[in-house]
Amino acid sequence: MNAIEISSLKKTYDTGDKALKGIDLNIKKGSFFGLLGPNGAGKTTTIGILTGLVNKTSGSAKILGYDIIDDFKLARKSIGLSPQEINLDVFFSIRKILIFQAGYYGVPQKLAENRVDTILKKLELYHKKDETSRHLSGGMKRRVQIAKALIHDPPILILDEPTAGVDIELRHMLWKYLKELNNQGKTILLTTHYIEEAEKLCDEIAIINNGEIIKQGETKSIIKEVSLNTIEIEVDKPNDIKLSDDFDFSINDNIIKIQTKEVNKEITKIIKEIEQTATINNINIIKGSLEDAFLKLTNK
Amino acid sequence: MNIEFLTFLRREIYRFMVLYKQTIVPALLSSLLYILVFGEALGSRIGPLEGQSYMSYIVPGLAMMSVITQSYQNSASSIMQAKYLKFIEDILIAPLSGLQISLGYIIGGAIRGLICGLAILIMCIILSEMPNAQGQFNIKNWPLTILYLLTVSWTFSAFGVIIGIIAKSWDEIGSFSNFIFMPMTFLGGVFYSVDMLSEPWRTISYFNPIYWMISGLRYSTLNIGEDLNLISLFLCISFSCLFTIIASYLFKTGYKIKS
Numbered sequence: 302m303n304a305i306e307i308s309s310l311k312k313t314y315d316t317g318d319k320a321l322k323g324i325d326l327n328i329k330k331g332s333f334f335g336l337l338g339p340n341g342a343g344k345t346t347t348i349g350i351l352t353g354l355v356n357k358t359s360g361s362a363k364i365l366g367y368d369i370i371d372d373f374k375l376a377r378k379s380i381g382l383s384p385q386e387i388n389l390d391v392f393f394s395i396r397k398i399l400i401f402q403a404g405y406y407g408v409p410q411k412l413a414e415n416r417v418d419t420i421l422k423k424l425e426l427y428h429k430k431d432e433t434s435r436h437l438s439g440g441m442k443r444r445v446q447i448a449k450a451l452i453h454d455p456p457i458l459i460l461d462e463p464t465a466g467v468d469i470e471l472r473h474m475l476w477k478y479l480k481e482l483n484n485q486g487k488t489i490l491l492t493t494h495y496i497e498e499a500e501k502l503c504d505e506i507a508i509i510n511n512g513e514i515i516k517q518g519e520t521k522s523i524i525k526e527v528s529l530n531t532i533e534i535e536v537d538k539p540n541d542i543k544l545s546d547d548f549d550f551s552i553n554d555n556i557i558k559i560q561t562k563e564v565n566k567e568i569t570k571i572i573k574e575i576e577q578t579a580t581i582n583n584i585n586i587i588k589g590s591l592e593d594a595f596l597k598l599t600n601k
Numbered sequence: 602m603n604i605e606f607l608t609f610l611r612r613e614i615y616r617f618m619v620l621y622k623q624t625i626v627p628a629l630l631s632s633l634l635y636i637l638v639f640g641e642a643l644g645s646r647i648g649p650l651e652g653q654s655y656m657s658y659i660v661p662g663l664a665m666m667s668v669i670t671q672s673y674q675n676s677a678s679s680i681m682q683a684k685y686l687k688f689i690e691d692i693l694i695a696p697l698s699g700l701q702i703s704l705g706y707i708i709g710g711a712i713r714g715l716i717c718g719l720a721i722l723i724m725c726i727i728l729s730e731m732p733n734a735q736g737q738f739n740i741k742n743w744p745l746t747i748l749y750l751l752t753v754s755w756t757f758s759a760f761g762v763i764i765g766i767i768a769k770s771w772d773e774i775g776s777f778s779n780f781i782f783m784p785m786t787f788l789g790g791v792f793y794s795v796d797m798l799s800e801p802w803r804t805i806s807y808f809n810p811i812y813w814m815i816s817g818l819r820y821s822t823l824n825i826g827e828d829l830n831l832i833s834l835f836l837c838i839s840f841s842c843l844f845t846i847i848a849s850y851l852f853k854t855g856y857k858i859k860s
Contacts, residue, residue, distance in 0.1 A: 314860060346860075352694040355860045374696035382694055388687035392616060404608025405695035449691070 302366050304330045304457050304488035310360035312346050320346040322512040333483045335503035336492045339599055343512045344492040348461050352382050378406055381450035385461040387442045389434035395445055396430040399452050406453035420448045440467045457488045500591035510599045527597055528589030529560040535583040544574055606701045613709025617675055628667045628717040635663050650794050651825050657738040661818040662791030664721040669782055672714030672754035673761040676706045677774045680765025699853025707758045714754025745821035752837035753814045759844030766851045785811045810836055
């Protein structure tokens with residue numbers, strides 16, 4: 302059984318905007334899954350439907366086998382959501398917010414109190430437990446959002462841009478913590494605009510654009526399949542270079558840039574051709590990234 | 602009763618209890634001022650109404666006025682605040698049904714209304730015991746009094762839920778209170794007996810549901826108007842049920858709160 306199964310999911314808003322055009326998505330248990338896409342692609346709508354914030358137009362979705370409509374209580378108990386926008390109650394202390402949040406998911410108060418302390422310590426927020434959200438920095442509020450998602454210990458975490466607007470140090474701290482949670486067996490569905498973040502954390506990704514999934518698979522496979530590696534070769538006489546048409550290359554000053562999928566296979570041939578007319582001073586290989594693949598797939 | 606629902610209900614009660622200086626105390630203070638100004642200062646000049654001192658006569662209406670305002674404000678502003686700051690999402694994604702969410706808000710508001718209503722009645726009993734008081738005020742039928750306070754606060758709390766869901770701004774919530782409930786309450790006979798009015802105003806007053814609510818509480822506290830009691834009870838219970846069903850339906854379908 303998959304952690305999340307989405308089948309032919311469609312959403313058309315009252316404005317007529319088709320946010321989802323029938324997406325299919327399966328997320329394995331225990332995976333760290335990235336849902337990537339440009340603004341307005343349909344990421345937040347998908348998450349909204351899974352969590353009950355958005356009404357679907359048609360199609361189906363299951364969380365750990367529970368239908369999000371017919372078995373919505375069991376489906377929702379399996380999810381912890383950290384939404385894109387900060388949504389903290391301003392009346393209560395952080396501790397109180399988290400105790401209430403745990404109770405909404407059936408966690409008894411005593412257990413919730415213990416859990417709150419543990420999570421706040423882990424997220425380095427324990428010293429702020431009696432403060433209201435008004436007295437927290439942006440980064441602290443983000444961490445409280447994550448604490449809210451974790452407080453009922455759900456098997457699936459849905460994180461909608463959890464590191465948006467946080468500094469690099471905190472981002473790395475959160476990455477480490479999320480990896481730790483994933484290693485403990487939690488399935489994580491992450492949306493992010495930081496492609497580097499997805500590349501670093503996610504073992505599988507799906508790229509969504511204009512309400513359609515345009516690519517899904519293992520992160521490494523997608524990078525290999527879609528993005529090109531760049532070989533930069535510095536030569537003494539760039540004007541004399543003659544490379545066969547098999548290669549996609551450009552010359553800038555005395556650096557030749559060649560883009561190829563198969564560096565190991567092509568590099569010997571390239572060096573041989575160049576050395577016929579020039580001397581090579583330096584070779585630099587830049588591996589293809591998820592960002593390249595993302596830009597290529599979304600035509601950006 | 603499950604933990605999920607009870608936690609949400611506890612949250613709603615805790616919210617107004619923490620802010621008691623904004624939620625409970627002003628209601629008592631404004632009722633006290635009405636009693637001092639209308640009951641004590643003007644009451645002696647107006648004289649008794651339907652066999653009761655003027656101060657005693659206006660107490661049930663004042664209690665009802667407070668119950669209506671407080672229960673409506675509680676649920677409407679709780680939902681509006683949650684919508685405005687987006688933490689209503691925490692409730693919408695929780696494993697709670699539309700009925701449970703609406704009941705959480707409704708009961709929260711109803712308890713606030715009930716507390717305010719009871720506190721005003723008790724305050725008036727104490728005031729009437731004081732030397733030089735204009736008249737004696739006592740509750741004739743406590744269970745029926747509590748039933749009236751509860752059903753009316755439930756009705757307006759449920760109505761507050763509906764308006765809280767539909768309203769786009771704080772202004773819209775305030776408008777209902779200022780332009781509809783306040784005039785209906787004043788014209789429902791808080792400070793006078795409808796029998797004092799000439800036609801057609803007397804007949805028009807009978808179409809005001811708040812008139813029946815005040816009459817019901819007047820019967821349960823002062824034993825005035827027994828013949829109106831059944832109609833009053835029927836209206837209070839019917840409105841409670843009707844608004845609860847509508848509020849639950851709105852949460853179930855996500856009207857105006859889900860995309």
